[in-house]
Amino acid sequence: MVPSFLERLQQGQTLLSDGAMGTELQKRGLNTDDCPEEFNLAHPEIVQSIYSDYFAAGSDIVETNSFGGNRERLSQYGKETEVTLFNRKAAELARAVCPQGHFVAGSIGPTGAMLEPMGTLAIQIAYDFFKEQAEALAEGGVHLFYVETMMAVEEAEIAVRAVKESTGLPVVGSMTFDLAGDSVRTSWGVDIPTMVQRLSDAGADILGANCGNGVEVVLRAMQEMRPITSLPLMAQPNAGLPEIKDSFIVYPETPESFEEKMKAVLAVGIGILGGCCGSGPEHIRHLRHLINHNKKGSDD
Amino acid sequence: MTEQLLQYLAECIERGKVNQQAAYPPDLSGRPGASEVTRELLDNGTAPNHILARALMVGMERIGEKFGSGQAFIPDLLIASKAMYAAMDHLKPYFESGAAQHKGTIILGTVAGDRHDIGKNLLRMVMEGNGWKAVDLGTNVSAEQFLAALQEHPDSLVGLSALLTTTMLNMERITKAIKAQSPQTQIFVGGAPLSQAFNDKIGADGYFPSPQDLVAHLETS
Numbered sequence: 303m304v305p306s307f308l309e310r311l312q313q314g315q316t317l318l319s320d321g322a323m324g325t326e327l328q329k330r331g332l333n334t335d336d337c338p339e340e341f342n343l344a345h346p347e348i349v350q351s352i353y354s355d356y357f358a359a360g361s362d363i364v365e366t367n368s369f370g371g372n373r374e375r376l377s378q379y380g381k382e383t384e385v386t387l388f389n390r391k392a393a394e395l396a397r398a399v400c401p402q403g404h405f406v407a408g409s410i411g412p413t414g415a416m417l418e419p420m421g422t423l424a425i426q427i428a429y430d431f432f433k434e435q436a437e438a439l440a441e442g443g444v445h446l447f448y449v450e451t452m453m454a455v456e457e458a459e460i461a462v463r464a465v466k467e468s469t470g471l472p473v474v475g476s477m478t479f480d481l482a483g484d485s486v487r488t489s490w491g492v493d494i495p496t497m498v499q500r501l502s503d504a505g506a507d508i509l510g511a512n513c514g515n516g517v518e519v520v521l522r523a524m525q526e527m528r529p530i531t532s533l534p535l536m537a538q539p540n541a542g543l544p545e546i547k548d549s550f551i552v553y554p555e556t557p558e559s560f561e562e563k564m565k566a567v568l569a570v571g572i573g574i575l576g577g578c579c580g581s582g583p584e585h586i587r588h589l590r591h592l593i594n595h596n597k598k599g600s601d602d
Numbered sequence: 603m604t605e606q607l608l609q610y611l612a613e614c615i616e617r618g619k620v621n622q623q624a625a626y627p628p629d630l631s632g633r634p635g636a637s638e639v640t641r642e643l644l645d646n647g648t649a650p651n652h653i654l655a656r657a658l659m660v661g662m663e664r665i666g667e668k669f670g671s672g673q674a675f676i677p678d679l680l681i682a683s684k685a686m687y688a689a690m691d692h693l694k695p696y697f698e699s700g701a702a703q704h705k706g707t708i709i710l711g712t713v714a715g716d717r718h719d720i721g722k723n724l725l726r727m728v729m730e731g732n733g734w735k736a737v738d739l740g741t742n743v744s745a746e747q748f749l750a751a752l753q754e755h756p757d758s759l760v761g762l763s764a765l766l767t768t769t770m771l772n773m774e775r776i777t778k779a780i781k782a783q784s785p786q787t788q789i790f791v792g793g794a795p796l797s798q799a800f801n802d803k804i805g806a807d808g809y810f811p812s813p814q815d816l817v818a819h820l821e822t823s
Contacts (some may be wrong), residue, residue, distance in 0.1 A: 321750065324766075324768050325768060328768055333715075334714065334715030334771065335715050335742075362815075375717075377744075378717045416680075416720070420677055421681050422680065432643050436677070453676075454677075480676070480794075481672070482673075483671060483672035483673070484672075485672065487672070487675065488675075489675060489676050489794070490676050490677055491675030491676070491677065491678070492677055543795065543797055544795050544800070545799060545800060545803070545804045546769060546770075546800060546804060547776065548769070550771075551767065551768075551770060551771055569822055579795075580767070
C-alpha cells in the first residue's frame with residue numbers, strides 16, 4: 303500500500319515543498335493592485351503554470367494560490383463573496399496537474415486584522431473565516447494544509463483548530479520569526495516554546511517556520527524546535543531580504559547559495575523543506591538535489 | 603504632587619493602563635489610568651505641552667526603546683497606544699485651539715497595493731506621542747494622494763509603510779514622484795522587508811527599523 307502523507311513523514315522522509323507563489327505571480331503578470339486569488343479564475347493558466355513548474359522542479363508538495371483567500375482579506379478587494387469560488391478553484395487547478403504520489407497543500411495565511419481585545423476581529427468570526435476557507439480548499443481536493451506566516455499565536459491556533467475540526471486533514475502550523483535581540487520571536491513576541499506548546503495543543507501535525515528575514519533565522523527556529531517536539535518540522539525561508547536592482551525586486555540568495563545554506567537546516571531533521579518569498583523553481587531544483595544527495599549519504 | 607502624577611502617567615502610557623476600568627495590566631487593576639490622570643493634571647492647571655513632554659513622551663520613549671531592542675513587541679506598543687490616545691483625547695482641544703504647539707507634521711500612508719496598517723499606525727502613535735501632528739492617509743495610498751496631501755501641508759515630512767515584499771516597488775515610484783515635485787520633502791520608509799540599502803536605492807531619506815528610531819533621528823537632525 304502507498305504510504306500516506308503523514309506516514310511518509312513518520313518514516314523520517316524529507317518531502318520537498320515549493321517556492322514562492324506571490325513573487326512568481328508578479329513575474330508572470332500580477333500587478334501590485336490585483337487580488338492574487340482572483341487570478342485563479344481570471345488567469346487559471348498562469349496559476350497552473352506555476353504549480354506545474356514546481357512539480358517539474360521536483361516538489362513533492364505544491365501550495366495553492368490562496369494565501370490571502372480568507373473573507374477578511376478578500377473584503378479589501380470587495381471580493382468577500384468569492385471565498386469559496388477562489389479557494390476551490392485554487393485547489394482544483396493544482397490537483398489537475400498533481401502527479402501520483404505528490405500532494406497539494408491548501409495555503410492559509412493571516413486575516414491581516416487584529417483579534418480582540420487588541421483589535422476588532424472577534425475570535426469566533428476569525429474561526430468561521432478560516433473554516434470557510436478550509437472547507438472550500440478541501441472541496442477542491444487539497445491533501446493537507448499549511449497555516450503559515452502567522453505572527454500572533456492566538457490567530458495561528460484558531461486557524462489550526464478551524465482547519466482540523468472542519469476537514470480532519472493533516473495541518474502544518476507555521477509562523478514567521480525574527481531575531482529580537484538574540485531571541486527568536488515573532489513580531490508579536492511569540493517565542494518557540496510557546497508556539498510549539500499552543501499549536502501542538504490546537505492539533506497541528508507538523509510545526510514550521512516560514513518567510514522572514516532569511517535562512518539563518520529559520521535555522522535558529524528549527525534548532526530551538528527540534529529538541530522540544532516529536533512532531534515533524536517544516537522550514538520554508540525567504541531567499542534573503544529583498545533588494546532592488548534595475549527597478550526589479552531581487553533576492554540575494556541564488557539557487558546555489560540557497561542550497562548551500564539549507565544544508566544546515568536539513569541537518570536539524572526536517573520533514574518538509576521549501577522556500578518562501580523570492581525562491582522560484584530553480585531554487586527548488588537545487589533543494590531537490592540537496593535532499594536526494596543527503597538521502598544517498600545517509601544510506602551509505 | 604504634580605510631579606508624582608506625571609511620573610505615574612508616564613508609567614500608564616508605557617505599560618498600557620488605559621483607564622480605571624481597564625483590567626490590563628493586572629497589577630494596576632482598580633487604579634486610575636491614563637485618561638483619569640491626564641484629566642486630573644489639566645484640572646490642577648498643568649500645561650498641555652508639559653503633560654505631553656513630561657509624561658506622554660516619556661512613556662512612549664520608554665516603550666519605543668524596549669521595542670527597538672527586542673524587549674517589547676507589537677501588542678505592547680498597541681496597548682501603550684491605546685493609553686496614549688486616551689490621554690490625547692483630553693489634550694486635543696488645546697492643540698486644536700492653538701494653545702499648544704506641534705513640532706511639525708508628518709504625512710503617513712501604506713503604499714499602493716498594500717493594505718497592512720499596523721506598522722503605519724505604530725509610527726503614527728509614536729509620532730503623535732512625541733508631539734508631532736500626523737496626517738494619516740490610510741492604506742493603499744497612491745503617489746497622487748501623497749502629492750495632494752503635500753499641497754495641503756507643504757512643510758511636512760512623509761512616512762511610507764509596506765509589509766509585503768511584493769509592494770515594496772511602489773515605494774520607489776511614490777518616492778520618485780514626490781521628489782520630482784518637491785525635492786526638499788524628506789521621505790522616510792519602514793516595514794518588515796525593508797533595509798537601509800533599499801532606502802538608499804530608491805532615493806528616500808532614511809529607513810528606521812522602529813518608530814522610536816525615526817523620532818530619535820528627527821530629534822538630532
